[in-house]
Amino acid sequence: xxxxxxxxxxxxxxxxxxxxxxxxxxxxxxxxxxxxxxxxxxxxxxxxxxxxxxxxxxxxxxxxxxxxxxxxxxxxxxxxxxxxxxxxxxxxxxxxxxxxxxxxxxxxxxxxxxxxxxxxxxxxxxxxxxxxxxxxxxxxxxxxxxxxxxxxxxxxxxxxxxxxxx
Amino acid sequence: xxxxxxxxxxxxxxxxxxxxxxxxxxxxxxxxxxxxxxxxxxxxxxxxxxxxxxxxxxxxxxxxxxxxxxxxxxxxxxxxxxxxxxxxxxxxxxxxxxxxxxxxxxxxxxxxxxxxxxxxxxxxxxxxxxxxxxxxxxxxxxxxxxxxxxxxxxxxxxxxxxxxxxxxxxxxxxxxxxxxxxxxxxxxxxxxxxxxxxxxxxxxxxxxxxxxxxxxxxxxxxxxxxxxxxxxxxxxxxxxxxxxxxxxxxxxxxxxxxxxxxxxxxxxxxxxxxxxxxxxxxxxxxxxxxxxxxxxxxxxxxxxxxxxxxxxxxxxxxxxxxxxxxxxxxxxxxxxxxxxxxxxxxxxxxxxxxxxxxxxxxxxxxxxxxxxxxxxxxxxxxxxxxxxxxxxxxxxxxxxxxxxxxxxxxxxxxxxxxxxxxxxxxxxxxxxxxxxxxxxxxxxxxxxxxxxxxxxxxxxxxxxxxxxxxxxxxxxxxxxxxxxxxxxxxxxxxxxxxxxxxxxxxxxxxxxxxxxxxxxxxxxxxxxxxxxxxxxxxxxxxxxxxxxxxxx
Ligand code: HEM
Ligand code: SF4
Numbered sequence: 001x002x003x004x005x006x007x008x009x010x011x012x013x014x015x016x017x018x019x020x021x022x023x024x025x026x027x028x029x030x031x032x033x034x035x036x037x038x039x040x041x042x043x044x045x046x047x048x049x050x051x052x053x054x055x056x057x058x059x060x061x062x063x064x065x066x067x068x069x070x071x072x073x074x075x076x077x078x079x080x081x082x083x084x085x086x087x088x089x090x091x092x093x094x095x096x097x098x099x100x101x102x103x104x105x106x107x108x109x110x111x112x113x114x115x116x117x118x119x120x121x122x123x124x125x126x127x128x129x130x131x132x133x134x135x136x137x138x139x140x141x142x143x144x145x146x147x148x149x150x151x152x153x154x155x156x157x158x159x160x161x162x163x164x165x166x
Numbered sequence: 167x168x169x170x171x172x173x174x175x176x177x178x179x180x181x182x183x184x185x186x187x188x189x190x191x192x193x194x195x196x197x198x199x200x201x202x203x204x205x206x207x208x209x210x211x212x213x214x215x216x217x218x219x220x221x222x223x224x225x226x227x228x229x230x231x232x233x234x235x236x237x238x239x240x241x242x243x244x245x246x247x248x249x250x251x252x253x254x255x256x257x258x259x260x261x262x263x264x265x266x267x268x269x270x271x272x273x274x275x276x277x278x279x280x281x282x283x284x285x286x287x288x289x290x291x292x293x294x295x296x297x298x299x300x301x302x303x304x305x306x307x308x309x310x311x312x313x314x315x316x317x318x319x320x321x322x323x324x325x326x327x328x329x330x331x332x333x334x335x336x337x338x339x340x341x342x343x344x345x346x347x348x349x350x351x352x353x354x355x356x357x358x359x360x361x362x363x364x365x366x367x368x369x370x371x372x373x374x375x376x377x378x379x380x381x382x383x384x385x386x387x388x389x390x391x392x393x394x395x396x397x398x399x400x401x402x403x404x405x406x407x408x409x410x411x412x413x414x415x416x417x418x419x420x421x422x423x424x425x426x427x428x429x430x431x432x433x434x435x436x437x438x439x440x441x442x443x444x445x446x447x448x449x450x451x452x453x454x455x456x457x458x459x460x461x462x463x464x465x466x467x468x469x470x471x472x473x474x475x476x477x478x479x480x481x482x483x484x485x486x487x488x489x490x491x492x493x494x495x496x497x498x499x500x501x502x503x504x505x506x507x508x509x510x511x512x513x514x515x516x517x518x519x520x521x522x523x524x525x526x527x528x529x530x531x532x533x534x535x536x537x538x539x540x541x542x543x544x545x546x547x548x549x550x551x552x553x554x555x556x557x558x559x560x561x562x563x564x565x566x567x568x569x570x571x572x573x574x575x576x577x578x579x580x581x582x583x584x585x586x587x588x589x590x591x592x593x594x595x596x597x598x599x600x601x602x603x604x605x606x607x608x609x610x611x612x613x614x615x616x617x618x619x620x621x622x623x624x625x626x627x628x629x630x631x632x633x634x635x636x637x638x639x640x641x642x643x644x645x646x647x648x649x650x651x652x653x654x655x656x657x658x659x660x661x662x663x664x665x666x667x668x669x670x671x672x673x674x675x676x677x678x679x680x681x682x683x684x685x686x687x688x689x690x691x692x693x694x695x696x697x698x699x700x701x702x703x704x705x706x707x708x709x710x711x712x713x714x715x716x717x718x
Contacts, residue, residue: 087324090324116327120323148173149321149323151318159318162451
């Protein structure tokens with residue numbers, strides 16, 4: 001079982017992340033699974049009839065628009081960061097939260113390290129599967145790098161220039 | 167100039183703490199070199215040929231004297247006693263120790279300075295006209311808008327890891343002194359028929375290995391929508407810019423690939439969602455920020471044209487300097503003065519700790535305690551009284567700031583090149599120097615008149631060679647350093663990119679080559695024609711013929 005950061009603490013996680021090439025027949029019925037987006041797009045209806053929990057994950061070149069009309073089916077949406085420096089997932093997270101109104105767990109997966117966490121949190125992530133070779137307890141500190149932010153984002157609907165007036 | 171409040175100050179202090187910890191983790195082996203790289207780059211720290219290079223942000227080129235004295239102290243305490251003004255108005259230190267960088271940042275934070283986002287694939291320092299606020303041809307003062315963009319872009323969470331670096335420039339005047347057309351985003355202040363303020367928005371300009379002049383995608387963006395529109399552009403770029411090949415990752419490549427029209431439509435579609443949202447700017451914020459850029463306490467003075475003309479007649483050196491290194495001011499009786507950092511024999515843009523202290527003293531005594539840096543790598547005192555100009559000139563000469571060459575051939579833009587930079591194909595500073603030595607005769611230099619000569623040590627184009635009237639590019643030919651020459655670049659309004667003259671030259675030949683090019687100009691020019699005008703009229707052929715004559 002892996003340990004992830006969720007709700008600002010390290011917790012045990014029992015979701016199974018299914019790789020991209022997973023065939024529909026191989027999806028277990030009762031486990032909680034996070035399926036690749038292409039599997040959802042092909043077998044969405046059947047996946048909702050399973051007993052176990054359902055999540056979906058987007059790779060960094062898979063557009064959040066593709067799942068935007070099905071958000072109520074997902075307890076978890078995971079966004080993959082194939083590299084620390086691939087920032088597409090930041091935009092996807094904001095779109096899911098701010099434009100499409102997704103309220104469930106939004107999890108960062110892949111090359112996820114302490115020094116992105118502050119930005120990810122601002123974009124709407126609330127769960128982080130820290131890369132396996134790093135200690136999530138240590139990484140937690142990254143959530144608190146700054147106490148002031150200039151921009152409006154998923155975590156703060158008002159930019160500082162409006163808050164300054166208050 | 168802008169003064170931090172508790173929020174701004176807290177952000178830079180928290181950054182120091184964050185970077186101190188990142189450096190600690192790197193030195194302790196908890197972060198690999200590869201992992202530390204994007205973190206240090208976003209803090210302006212390059213690992214260079216001999217030492218790290220630290221780039222310190224000078225937001226839109228504005229400095230007070232406390233900050234300049236701090237830069238002097240850092241140059242003394244942590245470097246080899248000098249610093250360097252960059253082509254994006256920033257300061258660079260070439261020899262700090264990596265271990266010292268957190269302490270340097272802590273020093274900078276005490277004077278409201280930082281190195282945030284001065285490198286790396288993020289939104290960089292917003293640049294503007296070095297004569298902002300004092301130029302007579304100004305439509306609006308661009309500095310409040312630059313500051314608003316600075317705050318919006320600082321640690322913007324969504325755009326922390328863009329496909330590539332991103333540079334924004336703002337022009338508030340009729341003439342474009344900020345080279346906005348070769349920036350990722352160029353903003354130009356305009357008024358509509360009702361007299362309301364807005365911005366013309368250009369995207370996709372850039373230098374580097376595939377240079378482009380950008381395209382205007384919006385002719386009038388009302389000021390309220392500036393940030394939401396920028397956010398829309400950046401979001402489109404963040405999502406669709408190429409990440410598979412760093413040489414094709416700039417926004418200019420995306421704009422070219424999609425076509426301006428389609429790119430503009432994508433931005434409009436994204437903007438439709440963001441428009442009128444909370445990032446919409448409000449009058450109160452513009453007022454708050456603009457208050458920091460009101461005029462200093464100018465006195466009511468008369469222009470001193472007659473007195474200065476008399477001084478010119480008595481002191482030809484003064485006349486010469488005044489004709490090149492001063493710039494007309496919007497207020498009668500005042501003038502803006504450029505301190506040339508291009509004397510022959512020093513690397514263009516270099517300035518010693520003593521000179522920094524001296525420049526700060528001069529600014530306190532002559533120019534309301536403020537200085538500016540320019541993208542042509544000089545320093546400006548923007549608010550000098552004309553009746554003090556002559557005494558100031560005397561003091562500038564003592565400090566080595568009075569080389570009368572602003573805008574002339576020897577006022578070159580030049581990158582650090584092979585002497586410092588690990589990416590270089592060739593050295594650039596020695597080429598600059600050999601050309602400066604060849605054109606040491608001031609009469610000839612003045613006769614040649616205005617010309618931009620820009621030198622880069624490789625195709626990354628840090629020295630702006632694409633937009634030099636004469637551009638020089640270091641190339642590698644079977645392991646030897648050669649130089650390719652191009653002509654006809656122009657960074658101002660209606661910018662153009664230079665065309666390659668022909669096969670490259672050895673370093674020793676460069677002064678001769680430049681001399682021949684200049685000779686063609688001098689022969690062909692009509693009265694009042696600048697080099698670029700003659701070039702545009704006669705084309706590249708006459709230059710080509712002369713330069714390559716002996717090879718035929
Ligand atoms: C010495 C270490 C330096 C390194 C390793 C370096 C690296 C680079 C690289 C790789 C590029 C090309 C980026 C691209 O096209 O996407 C670039 C562009 C640039 N650099 Fe540097 N640079 C250095 C120093 C400087 C200095 C000292 C200046 C200012 C004098 C400078 C100003 C610029 C500018 C203005 C550009 C072009 C911007 C554009 O493409 O629009 N760089 N640099
Ligand atoms: S142009 Fe090339 S050589 Fe010059 S500083 Fe930039 S990367 Fe280095």
